[in-house]
Amino acid sequence: MKIGFVTCVHPYYDLPAVAARREQAIAELRNAGFEVVATVTPRDPDDAVRTGMQLKDGGVDAVLLFICTWVAEPITLALARELADVPMVLWALPFLDRDVPMPSPMSGITSTASNIRRMGKRFAWVIGGVEPAVLQQVMGALRAGGVAGALRHARFGLVGAPCPGMLDVEADEGALSETLGVTTVHCELNDLLESAQAAEPGELAAAAAHLTDCAGGGVAIAPEVLAENLRLYTGIKRLVREKRLDAYCVRCWPELRDRRKITPCVAHALMAQEGIASTCEVDLPALITTYLLSRLVGTSAFNFDITGYLEDRDAIQFGHCGAADPTLARACEAVQLRSHMRTGTGATLEFPFREGPVTLAKLMRPASGKLKLFAARGVAIAPEVAARGSVAEVRPEPSAAAFLETMMEEGVEHHVALVYGTWTYELRQFCNFTGVEYLPVSAIEGSAVRS
Numbered sequence: 001m002k003i004g005f006v007t008c009v010h011p012y013y014d015l016p017a018v019a020a021r022r023e024q025a026i027a028e029l030r031n032a033g034f035e036v037v038a039t040v041t042p043r044d045p046d047d048a049v050r051t052g053m054q055l056k057d058g059g060v061d062a063v064l065l066f067i068c069t070w071v072a073e074p075i076t077l078a079l080a081r082e083l084a085d086v087p088m089v090l091w092a093l094p095f096l097d098r099d100v101p102m103p104s105p106m107s108g109i110t111s112t113a114s115n116i117r118r119m120g121k122r123f124a125w126v127i128g129g130v131e132p133a134v135l136q137q138v139m140g141a142l143r144a145g146g147v148a149g150a151l152r153h154a155r156f157g158l159v160g161a162p163c164p165g166m167l168d169v170e171a172d173e174g175a176l177s178e179t180l181g182v183t184t185v186h187c188e189l190n191d192l193l194e195s196a197q198a199a200e201p202g203e204l205a206a207a208a209a210h211l212t213d214c215a216g217g218g219v220a221i222a223p224e225v226l227a228e229n230l231r232l233y234t235g236i237k238r239l240v241r242e243k244r245l246d247a248y249c250v251r252c253w254p255e256l257r258d259r260r261k262i263t264p265c266v267a268h269a270l271m272a273q274e275g276i277a278s279t280c281e282v283d284l285p286a287l288i289t290t291y292l293l294s295r296l297v298g299t300s301a302f303n304f305d306i307t308g309y310l311e312d313r314d315a316i317q318f319g320h321c322g323a324a325d326p327t328l329a330r331a332c333e334a335v336q337l338r339s340h341m342r343t344g345t346g347a348t349l350e351f352p353f354r355e356g357p358v359t360l361a362k363l364m365r366p367a368s369g370k371l372k373l374f375a376a377r378g379v380a381i382a383p384e385v386a387a388r389g390s391v392a393e394v395r396p397e398p399s400a401a402a403f404l405e406t407m408m409e410e411g412v413e414h415h416v417a418l419v420y421g422t423w424t425y426e427l428r429q430f431c432n433f434t435g436v437e438y439l440p441v442s443a444i445e446g447s448a449v450r451s
Contacts, residue, residue, distance in 0.1 A: 001146050002035040004055035004063040004086075006079060008112070010070050010103055011043040017096055018068040024130045025066055025091075032139055045078040052082025060086065062145035064138070067092040067112065070103035076112040080121050085152070087145030087433050088116075090125040091138050124429045137425070144429035147296045151434075152181030154291065155244055160189035160251025162282040168365070168413040169283035175366035180434060182288060185243050189251055193260075196235030204230050211266055211349065216332035221339055221347055226266070229347035232256075233267035240276055247277040247291040249284070256346070263346025265323035266337070272300045272325035279303040279415065280320060285363045286415040289373075293361060293419035296426055300325035301419040302353075302390060309404065315381060315395045316403060318418065322348025324390040328420070330354045330382075341388035352383045353392035359423040360396060360403075362416045363436070371434075374412045375427045376403055376441040380420075392418060396441060406441045 007022045009015070022038075029036050037058055042048040055063055063086050065076065080088065092109035109125065116123055124141040128134030162169045173184050207230045212219055219226075232250075240248060248271075250256075250264045257263050268278045277291040277300075286303050293301035302324040308317030326335045329351035340346045361375045378396040396403035406412070424440070431438040 001062070001142065002037065002058070002060050003029070003142055004058070004060040005029070005036050005038045006051060006063060006065050007041045008065050008067045008071050008076055008108060009041060010072050011075075013069050013103055015069070015096070021068060021093065021130055022066060028130060028135050029139070032135070034139070034142070042075050042079070044072075045074045048075045048078035049082050052079055055083065056086065061149055062087040062089060062142050064089045064091055064142065065112070067105045067108040069096060069105055069108055071108040071112060073111050073115055077115045077119070080116045080119060084121055087149045088121065088123045089138065089141045089145055090123055092125075092127050093129060094127055122433050122435055124432045140426045141429045143296055144426045145433050147292055148430055148433035150295055151288070151292070154246040155183045155185050156284060156287055156291070157185045157187055157239065157243055157245040157248035158282055158284060159187045159192050159239070159248060160255075160282055163251055163253055166281055166283070169281060169286065169415065171284050171365045173284065175369050175371070176284065176288065178369070179366075179371050179436065180288070184284065185245060187239060187243065189255060192232070192235050192239060192250065195238050196231035199231045199234035203234055207233055207270060211270070211337060214326040214332065215335045215337040215349065217334055217336040217351070219337040221337055225339075226337065226347050229262050229266055232262065232264045233270050236264065236267050236271060240271070245276070247287050249279045249282050249287045251282050252280060257340060257343055258345070261345040263321065263340055263348060265321055265340075265346065265348040268323035269325055269349045272302075273327065277301065278323070279417075280323065281415075283413075283415050285365055285413070286417060289361050289363045289417040292363070292430070293359065293417050293423070296423060296430075297419050297421055299420065300328060301417050302328065303415050303417045304390070304392065305414055306416060307391075309400065310384075310393065311400070313381070313384065313393070313395070314400050315393050316400050317387070317391065317393050318416065319387065319389050319391045322350040322389045324349070324351070324353075326351065328353050348389065350389055352387070353380055353390070353418075355380050355382055356420055357422050358392075358394060358418050358420055359427070360394065360416050360418055361427060362412055364410075364412055364439075371436040372410070372439045373427060373431055373436050374406070374410065374439045375424050377422050377424050394418070398441065403441050406439070409442075410439060
């Protein structure tokens with residue numbers, strides 16, 4: 001990630017303590033893997049405009065204002081105006097020298113925040129010294145800003161219409177675009193099918209061999225069946241390339257699974273391994289959520305149905321047909337290539353998800369132009385029984401009952417995305433950048449899910 005680093009001090013001051021902290025902060029960010037573009041400290045508004053232009057021309061993903069003293073407010077305001085479309089993080093030291101209160105970085109960040117809020121620009125902020133815990137917050141905010149910025153240029157392919165009867169996946173594309181800046185690209189299902197028929201035998205054979213290697217638990221479908229299903233993989237790859245898509249979803253039933261006896265599940269699994277997020281059943285908010293998580297973390301995310309309430313385990317079973325990246329499996333030996341669990345058609349890649357900390361999230365459908373992001377932390381646990389499909393058993397925080405209570409009371413839709421690791425702080429900061437309302441799980445358990 002490429003970030004602009006701008007030290008903010010009042011032009012009256014040139015203090016050795018500022019230089020030391022500046023160099024330390026830049027070094028720590030670079031050691032963490034960020035590409036840091038450190039600018040000259042602006043001394044007047046014209047300097048600030050030139051600095052902003054330099055960072056925009058350099059293609060930074062986000063800008064960090066490192067506030068070390070009281071600031072001349074026209075300078076930080078000029079920076080914010082020039083960088084209006086670039087995500088911005090304000091990081092202020094809690095003090096410069098405790099025994100010499102002036103000039104105070106806390107005065108600097110509060111005045112800067114007030115001005116930037118009034119001009120309508122959204123931002124994230126962190127207060128703390130150059131120390132590990134604070135740096136984690138700063139880096140989390142920068143990553144969240146990078147994703148918010150990427151969404152403004154992202155293209156989401158919708159192949160076909162939502163599946164029949166699924167009203168809770170239909171969304172106001174205009175509201176999503178207005179808030180997040182995303183672009184939706186509508187494609188015909190027949191165009192995908194025509195493209196799939198042009199698949200080269202060598203490409204199909206290579207994809208089949210890769211999937212077979214991933215399926216350490218065995219292959220229960222015939223080679224010709226797998227090859228026929230993998231035609232969708234080549235068609236989707238071509239579609240993503242030609243339409244310049246960052247993520248996509250496909251209407252998989254009834255036309256494909258039930259009528260043509262093929263499924264895009266193994267195609268989705270392969271595309272996920274190649275860094276392209278997808279989701280099932282043409283659910284645009286779920287697709288954006290899956291993209292958001294995978295882009296934030298740099299690994300595959302997956303979108304589930306809620307398929308079971310395991311009250312005795314304080315857990316929820318999440319499942320879908322079998323379309324996840326096989327690297328998410330508990331073990332290679334647990335991955336199986338099979339036909340669809342209910343219809344016996346198509347090709348699916350089935351496995352239980354591995355154990356470990358996870359983050360669950362769902363961008364909800366716009367309501368009156370307003371967006372909410374439902375999010376929770378949890379732990380994926382070893383399944384008690386074997387289950388068909390892509391399956392994860394998760395203990396959400398603070399409890400499975402509270403998770404369901406919030407979903408039911410807030411009207412969260414039935415598709416929920418999962419990614420490994422704890423990223424709720426970053427998701428909250430993402431909401432700061434975008435104006436989406438952050439919706440955590442309530443700690444109060446309602447009677448609806450109690451025995």
